[in-house]
Amino acid sequence: MDAPDGNLLTGEPFIEPTYVPSRLPSVYNPLHTFELPKGTERHYQQQFADMYFLRLAQLRDAVIRRAEEAWADFKLGDERAQMVDRVLDVRQGQLCWVVGTVYMEMGLKPNVLDDIAKEHWIAAPPARETYMSGTAKDEMMLEDESGRLRVTGESLNQHYVTGCVLAALGTEQADGTFQVIATQHADLPRQPQRYERDDSSLAVAQKPRLKREKAGKLAIVSGLGITGRDDQEIWLDLLSEYLTGEATGNPDQTNAAQISRLIIAGDSMLQSGPILSREEFLAKKSGKKHYGYDAGDYNALPTDRFDTFLTDLLPAIPITLLPGAADPANVALPQQPLHPALFPHSRAYANPPAESTETIEGLDSVTNPWEGDIDGWRVLATGGQTIDDLLKYVDKVNVMDVMESMLRWRSVAPTAPDTLWCYPFQDDDPLLVKDCPHIYIAGNQKRFQKRVIKGPVDQQVLLLAVPKFREKKVIVVVDMESMDVEIVKFRMRRPAKVAKAS
Amino acid sequence: MPPKRRTSGITPKAQQSTLAFHGTSNKVTKSGARAQNAKKNLTDHSITKKSKPDVFDVDTVDEAEPTTAEAAIIEQTKQAVVAQKTISTPEENEARAVSDARIEKYWRKKEKEGRKTPRVHQQDLSLQEKILREFDMCGQFGPCTGIARLKRWKRAHRLELNPPIEVLAVLLKEQEGKDKISVQRSHVDELLNARNMELDIGA
Numbered sequence: 001m002d003a004p005d006g007n008l009l010t011g012e013p014f015i016e017p018t019y020v021p022s023r024l025p026s027v028y029n030p031l032h033t034f035e036l037p038k039g040t041e042r043h044y045q046q047q048f049a050d051m052y053f054l055r056l057a058q059l060r061d062a063v064i065r066r067a068e069e070a071w072a073d074f075k076l077g078d079e080r081a082q083m084v085d086r087v088l089d090v091r092q093g094q095l096c097w098v099v100g101t102v103y104m105e106m107g108l109k110p111n112v113l114d115d116i117a118k119e120h121w122i123a124a125p126p127a128r129e130t131y132m133s134g135t136a137k138d139e140m141m142l143e144d145e146s147g148r149l150r151v152t153g154e155s156l157n158q159h160y161v162t163g164c165v166l167a168a169l170g171t172e173q174a175d176g177t178f179q180v181i182a183t184q185h186a187d188l189p190r191q192p193q194r195y196e197r198d199d200s201s202l203a204v205a206q207k208p209r210l211k212r213e214k215a216g217k218l219a220i221v222s223g224l225g226i227t228g229r230d231d232q233e234i235w236l237d238l239l240s241e242y243l244t245g246e247a248t249g250n251p252d253q254t255n256a257a258q259i260s261r262l263i264i265a266g267d268s269m270l271q272s273g274p275i276l277s278r279e280e281f282l283a284k285k286s287g288k289k290h291y292g293y294d295a296g297d298y299n300a301l302p303t304d305r306f307d308t309f310l311t312d313l314l315p316a317i318p319i320t321l322l323p324g325a326a327d328p329a330n331v332a333l334p335q336q337p338l339h340p341a342l343f344p345h346s347r348a349y350a351n352p353p354a355e356s357t358e359t360i361e362g363l364d365s366v367t368n369p370w371e372g373d374i375d376g377w378r379v380l381a382t383g384g385q386t387i388d389d390l391l392k393y394v395d396k397v398n399v400m401d402v403m404e405s406m407l408r409w410r411s412v413a414p415t416a417p418d419t420l421w422c423y424p425f426q427d428d429d430p431l432l433v434k435d436c437p438h439i440y441i442a443g444n445q446k447r448f449q450k451r452v453i454k455g456p457v458d459q460q461v462l463l464l465a466v467p468k469f470r471e472k473k474v475i476v477v478v479d480m481e482s483m484d485v486e487i488v489k490f491r492m493r494r495p496a497k498v499a500k501a502s
Numbered sequence: 503m504p505p506k507r508r509t510s511g512i513t514p515k516a517q518q519s520t521l522a523f524h525g526t527s528n529k530v531t532k533s534g535a536r537a538q539n540a541k542k543n544l545t546d547h548s549i550t551k552k553s554k555p556d557v558f559d560v561d562t563v564d565e566a567e568p569t570t571a572e573a574a575i576i577e578q579t580k581q582a583v584v585a586q587k588t589i590s591t592p593e594e595n596e597a598r599a600v601s602d603a604r605i606e607k608y609w610r611k612k613e614k615e616g617r618k619t620p621r622v623h624q625q626d627l628s629l630q631e632k633i634l635r636e637f638d639m640c641g642q643f644g645p646c647t648g649i650a651r652l653k654r655w656k657r658a659h660r661l662e663l664n665p666p667i668e669v670l671a672v673l674l675k676e677q678e679g680k681d682k683i684s685v686q687r688s689h690v691d692e693l694l695n696a697r698n699m700e701l702d703i704g705a
Binding site: 046047049053054057058145146427 | 648
């Protein structure tokens with residue numbers, strides 16, 4: 001079969017009959033943790049102080065327990081460490097520990113005064129790569145309901161961001177700052193067993209436990225960045241052929257058939273929203289004036305092309321679709337599911353939102369961040385905005401370290417609402433990690449990385465950073481039985497040169 | 503072609519509730535200042551009233567329409583009233599059993615403990631209002647603005663912060679009275695979100 005010039009039309013015919021593998025089913029049980037109430041039930045008049053209060057109130061007990069375990073017999077000289085209730089109750093010279101939320105005062109954080117300056121001057125200040133100004137203006141403070149306490153110390157070489165709840169051990173200095181010797185965070189919460197939710201719902205309905213089949217694989221792709229123009233047609237075609245099992249031959253097709261679900265983790269469409277960026281708006285302003293709605297504003301190419309892409313995949317493989325920063329969903333976290341009205345063809349494979357909020361087999365449009373059970377394992381997936389924002393607070397830190405810290409602080413988005421736009425939660429903060437996931441996925445990262453972290457009570461989490469498909473042409477495939485991770489790269493190769501006939 | 507403009511008649515009132523950035527309800531300048539826009543009648547949107555059930559009537563101070571901040575408190579109170587009609591949670595049952603004498607004892611303890619002097623400027627407040635204001639000012643139950651008092655108590659109870667049961671008793675008793683909305687809204691909230699606030703800028 002292998003012709004020297006790569007031409008499949010010459011050579012021996014195929015001997016085996018065509019082999020059509022069938023796809024394993026995917027056991028899917030999504031959670032609706034991040035869904036906001038719709039319409040007039042969503043209120044925005046509450047302040048964000050409620051969110052910080054909820055975060056501190058819910059994590060305080062866990063942090064206090066861990067700190068007591070760690071520092072129960074800590075002695076500096078003759079003095080024992082004591083817990084102090086309020087952040088402002090620390091006394092000079094007394095060794096004590098206190099629980100509070102971190103607040104980082106950074107020089108280059110977005111400032112409302114810059115927004116006002118934008119109105120008066122023509123050009124907006126450029127988007128910031130990092131918030132650290134590197135000067136003394138970067139300060140760390142510990143805050144609770146009573147007030148704020150400025151914090152210093154060498155152990156602060158570890159990286160902290162606004163919004164993580166910590167216990168800090170130290171003493172107050174003469175100038176009022178709190179010198180920290182050690183810190184303690186809440187660490188990983190309880191991890192559910194595999195199939196725990198499915199089994200418990202069966203038990204409640206008093207049905208016998210099912211014997212679970214061997215699970216397939218989970219494919220994750222992010223950053224498709226579809227613009228609708230022809231520059232990436234070949235990559236999308238290669239991807240859809242691979243996932244539907246049409247590409248190559250036998251061994252690859254069997255591998256592809258084991259993929260039982262696809263997660264698209266954000267940024268699927270580029271330049272697809274009708275809201276123009278500031279530069280585009282300024283360019284338009286100098287052009288012709290249109291009264292009323294200008295139909296030329298909306299570019300339907302990205303959504304059309306993405307819709308076609310989904311329809312190619314959909315009958316064959318169930319898809320979970322998360323919105324990303326560039327997608328036409330709301331800007332503030334938690335981003336609500338992409339509306340099926342955007343996908344006129346593939347919405348045939350999705351349950352309409354009026355009937356049900358989830359689609360088990362088919363296109364499930366979900367929130368960003370998203371939590372759910374796939375093949376029994378708890379999966380937490382984000383589109384990557386939380387991690388990108390956190391990286392702006394720290395310098396030269398690995399993405400895996402960031403993801404590990406976010407889980408250990410039990411916070412999906414610690415920097416919300418400070419520098420990351422967020423809905424003002426009043427009753428319950430869903431951005432806290434209450435059950436430790438088995439797999440934590442962050443989309444739209446620079447390159448592929450994976451790590452397995454362990455918790456204090458035998459928790460094990462697989463951290464995955466998925467690169468942008470538009471740049472790297474890579475998808476990540478996780479084996480749901482053994483938790484092995486492999487990547488599938490798509491490459492173009494020119495055929496070998498044909499020998500000249502002499 | 504650009505859309506046809508209305509040349510006669512007033513613009514119809516919007517069906518949705520709108521924010522009023524102009525008009526009498528958001529006036530910051532003193533009433534002596536000249537009105538900026540002459541076309542007041544064309545641009546005078548008013549916030550439509552939220553539909554309220556027959557159970558209670560809203561007694562707000564002067565205007566008939568609530569601001570957005572008030573509207574949220576009204577919505578929360580409505581939901582609380584509906585919830586109370588359906589089921590009564592155990593803490594509510596316990597609160598209804600609290601007697602007036604116990605509430606007074608609670609307040610006397612609060613006045614004595616930890617305070618060197620009695621509270622001032624509270625002569626014309628009822629005991630219930632004093633207790634509720636003290637509950638508002640407790641920082642450990644979260645901020646008191648933007649949330650109805652009953653909802654704040656329930657949230658504190660759910661987070662296991664042990665809010666005093668006497669406060670719930672006072673709230674439930676006040677709810678049976680006439681003025682349901684103003685008792686649910688903390689005084690600080692009213693001050694911060696007040697309309698028609700005359701700012702005395704001085705000469």
